[in-house]
Amino acid sequence: MPWVPGNRWDLVAHRQPHPPRVSVIVTHYAQPDELARTLAALARQDHPRELLEIIVADDGSPQEPVIPEGVRLVRQDDLGFRAAAARNLGAAAATGDVLCFLDADTTPEPAYVRRLSRLPALLSEAVTVGRRRHADLSGIPADEPIEAVGPVHELTEPEWLREAYERSGDLLHADDRSYRYVISAVLACSRSFFDEVGGFDEAFSSYGGEDWEWAHRAWQSGAVLAHVPDAVAWHDGPDWAGRDGVDRRDEGNRQSLLLSRRIPVDGSAARGVLSRDADLLVVVPGTPSPAAAFVCADSFLAAFPRSAVTMDAIPPAAALGGDPRISTGSGDMDARIVLRLQAPAVVREPDALRSAVAVLADGEVGLVRLISPEGDLVGVARSRRAMRRERRWGTSAAHASENTVVSGLHLMRPDPHVEAWLGGWGGVDHFV
Numbered sequence: 001m002p003w004v005p006g007n008r009w010d011l012v013a014h015r016q017p018h019p020p021r022v023s024v025i026v027t028h029y030a031q032p033d034e035l036a037r038t039l040a041a042l043a044r045q046d047h048p049r050e051l052l053e054i055i056v057a058d059d060g061s062p063q064e065p066v067i068p069e070g071v072r073l074v075r076q077d078d079l080g081f082r083a084a085a086a087r088n089l090g091a092a093a094a095t096g097d098v099l100c101f102l103d104a105d106t107t108p109e110p111a112y113v114r115r116l117s118r119l120p121a122l123l124s125e126a127v128t129v130g131r132r133r134h135a136d137l138s139g140i141p142a143d144e145p146i147e148a149v150g151p152v153h154e155l156t157e158p159e160w161l162r163e164a165y166e167r168s169g170d171l172l173h174a175d176d177r178s179y180r181y182v183i184s185a186v187l188a189c190s191r192s193f194f195d196e197v198g199g200f201d202e203a204f205s206s207y208g209g210e211d212w213e214w215a216h217r218a219w220q221s222g223a224v225l226a227h228v229p230d231a232v233a234w235h236d237g238p239d240w241a242g243r244d245g246v247d248r249r250d251e252g253n254r255q256s257l258l259l260s261r262r263i264p265v266d267g268s269a270a271r272g273v274l275s276r277d278a279d280l281l282v283v284v285p286g287t288p289s290p291a292a293a294f295v296c297a298d299s300f301l302a303a304f305p306r307s308a309v310t311m312d313a314i315p316p317a318a319a320l321g322g323d324p325r326i327s328t329g330s331g332d333m334d335a336r337i338v339l340r341l342q343a344p345a346v347v348r349e350p351d352a353l354r355s356a357v358a359v360l361a362d363g364e365v366g367l368v369r370l371i372s373p374e375g376d377l378v379g380v381a382r383s384r385r386a387m388r389r390e391r392r393w394g395t396s397a398a399h400a401s402e403n404t405v406v407s408g409l410h411l412m413r414p415d416p417h418v419e420a421w422l423g424g425w426g427g428v429d430h431f432v
Contacts, residue, residue: 002124003393006400007174007363009119009126009226017121021051022113023096023191027086028104029059032066034236035104036142039068044145047113056104057090059083084200084210087184091191091199097121099194103185106132108233109147115231116188119224124193125389127215127223129171130186130231133157137236150234158239170227176216176265176336176361178225184211186233189218197221201262209255216263220336222389222398225363264306264336265361278308278325280357281335288344288414290315295416295431296344297326303350308333334384336360339370341379342411346421346431349408356404357381366390366399372410374432 004011024042028035035056042054054071058064060078067073074093076086083103091099098117102108112130119126134155164181165171171178184200197218204210219225259268264275282300284293288311297309297320308325310333320326337360347353359365366386370378386399410432420426 003389003398004123004224005364005398007172007224009123009224010172012119012122015122017118019048019051019114020098020117020121021053021096022047022098022100022117022188023053023055023091023094024100024102024113025087025090025094026054026056026102026104027059027083027090028056028061028065029081029083029086030061030063031104032063033142034107034137035065035067037137037140037146037236038102038104038107039071040142041107041109041146042113043068044110045108045113046110047117052113053094053096055090055093057086057093059086082202083184084204085202088199088202091194094191097191098188099191100188101184101186102233103235105236106185106233107137107146107150107236108231109150110145112231112233116186116228119226119228120188120190120193123224124190125222125224125392126226127182127187127189127193127218128226128228128231129182130188130233131227131229132183132186132233132235134235134238137234146234147232150232155238165227165229168227170229171225174219174225174363176219177267179212179215179219179263181227182211182215182218182225184214185235186231187211189223193218193221193223197223204258209258212259213262216265216268220384220388222385222392269306272305274325275306278306278333278335280304280307280337280339281333282307282309283338283340284309284311284344285341286343287311287313288315290317290319291416291418292344292412292414293318294320294418295346295412295421296341297323298421299345299347301325303347303353308335336384337381338384338387339379339381342377344412345372345378346410346412346416347408348410348428348431349406352407353409356406356409359402360386364400365402366396367401369401369403370409371403371405373405373407374410376411378406378409378411 056073058075098120135150135153200210261276264279269275360383368381389398390396417430420430
């Protein structure tokens, strides 16, 4: 099969593909010594040379970089830090079936390209991230084997990242927050998947964040995330957290503010301020009564403030016209989860419903049928990730499904008691 269920890249861990044509895109700005070391290491890769294309994507360095014969150079004007745009420029010039992104100061060991490109060659949805180790390589000749000198001059490896890989089984157990462990300096994916997801967001015009935004978008599109610990590349110098002259709080705040608008999941999005995109889209069929439309929309928005509600028609007396989260028709809304109700429903226990749909954040479950305590099918919730994969492969088998009885979730009668809902009094008989 060209796909695996969920995020189960381990099911093809034993398989070796025919060696793919790989384009290595090296992002560079004014780092001639580091670039020379990285290009020398790429010349020593054990991937078949005739299947290896190397492209240096220069972000407007003051001096045009010197590159050896057989390496391509693409350049853009110096308009500030534009690593995202440089990577996109390199990808546009690439001809390989697998794209492998490196930074000029990140030097790969000889087996790096072969190991990192294996999964994307087997699974077009695979997004692999190598192991970035750190060393002080200043003063070391560029042609010294990095696998020999790196360990001798090794610096501290980020503990939070190493622990995350260990805890998740090298991202085998990934979820909606695993984008944080994908680093563009050691990243590979298939060309077809990169084109489908779209390039790096060029709105990121200073250090950091663009790789996390892209990884989140890739996951939502059905990416199979995998960390490849034996695909090692050595970064010249310490991790960002250990660099001198970096205002980590200011840089961290800038990055978090950008991401909060683009990644509407808990732990990334704002707690109260609306994100750019709805996290959950609730689709209400038919034309409910004003009372049913109001209680339904109000209860779901109270349970999921970052959600949106659509109806075929909004009753004019439903008191819903002032909320921008409520509309007719879903239009081009692309929410992380789409919940299609059978009929207007009321959420009386928000925690129970939130728990029921929370399973859609992981890599295995793609659909949840929500059952009321009375035994009625209230609605079906599906993840964007599952829908994208079903569209791609023509089957829903890539994700599991669950039936869940949800306490406090009920289909409503046409005339629920609005005063009881607003006042918070009365039992379920006021709505069902």
